[in-house]
Amino acid sequence: MPSSSSQNPDEPSGLLKILASVFSGVLFGLFLSKLDTPTENDRKSVHPQNNPRPETPLGPLQIPVAPQVPPAPTKQYYPDRRKDDTQRWKKNTEIVAVGIAGGLLVANIFVTVGTWKAAKAAKHAANTADATLKSSQQSFETDQRPYVVTDGVPSFSFNAKTKKVNFAEASIRLKNTGRTPAFDTFSAVRFDRWDFTGPGKQKTVPALVVAEDTVFSNVSEGMRIYNAEAPEILRRILLRQDMAPGANNYFTTNDLISPLPESDVVKLQNGDTVLIFTGIARYTGFGHTYETAFCFYYLGTDSSVWHYCAHNNSIK
Secondary structure, rough: OOOOOOOOHHHHHHHHHHHHHHHHHHHHHHHHHHHHHOOOOOOOOOOHHHHHOOOOOOOOOOOOOOOOOOOOOOOOOOOOOOOOOOOOHHHHHHHHHHHHHHHHHHHEEEHHHHHHHHHEEEEEHHHHHHHHHHHHHHHHHHHHHHOEEEEOOEEEEEEOOOOEEEEEEEEEEEEOOOOEEEEEEEEEEEEEEEEEOOOEEEHHHHHHHHHHHHHHHHHHHHHHHOOOOOOHHHHHHHHOOOEOOOOOOOEEEEOOOOOHHHHHHHHHHHHOOEEEEEEEEEEEEEOOOEEEEEEEEEEEOOOOOEEEEOOEEEOO
8 A cells, every 4th residue: 555645756846837937927927017117208199090019918917007198288279380260350350459549549648748738838827827916916016005204304302492402302204105005003213322432433434334233223123022923912002003195194203312411412513423313114004014114313513414324224
């Protein structure tokens, strides 16, 4: 009786051959699948009818590989590759529309430039008319406004008892020479003496001008309290007077601020001392405030002869 462990010696070699065949088939299938996988250079649209590669049957262990075909690109038209199918009448319409738009643009530019020039000319004409009107108004005011000026020169008082001139007191009269009334007329006046004797004082014309300006500056400073910002009480107690055209009804008398003894009259005669009479008259008209400045000085032997100062005789 044969033993149970005895086998046919050809069976192992046949099993090995089968395993080797299966392994070879797997390797071959993997190799073919690698060959069928598309690369970056192979990603093109290829239609099956244009594929020159013949179809081969699949091996027993070959993995089927589906061809990777990218979607067909959308249809695009390029100016250098397509035929323009736009209809002729549509092209002509577009050209005409563009031409009309361009014409309207040019016409609008000309209209805008013309409007700007017209506006500029109108503005210039308006400015000219306004300047002419203001000039006419100013000329009319200058011609018609009130002018309050001194009616002659100052005059000394005369002492009837002594039959002598009183050099310590002088008066002046104002007159409206304008064509319209002067309202609320008032004045600030200063009557003072100036000596040229003493150290550093010289009897010259420049020294006399300095003396005139110094005395007038005191009047100008005192006039500031009557400006618009002055307290109302000051303006109420201030003597004001209306003056009709041609009227000389404003009269003011002022005493000499620095005393002049009888012994100093000789100084007036030889010019060592001068008397300065200066002031400012203020009045209103045409809704404006006007001023007249006046300044006189006296020296010599004739009491009726006064001289106009070099400065401070003006009308504003």
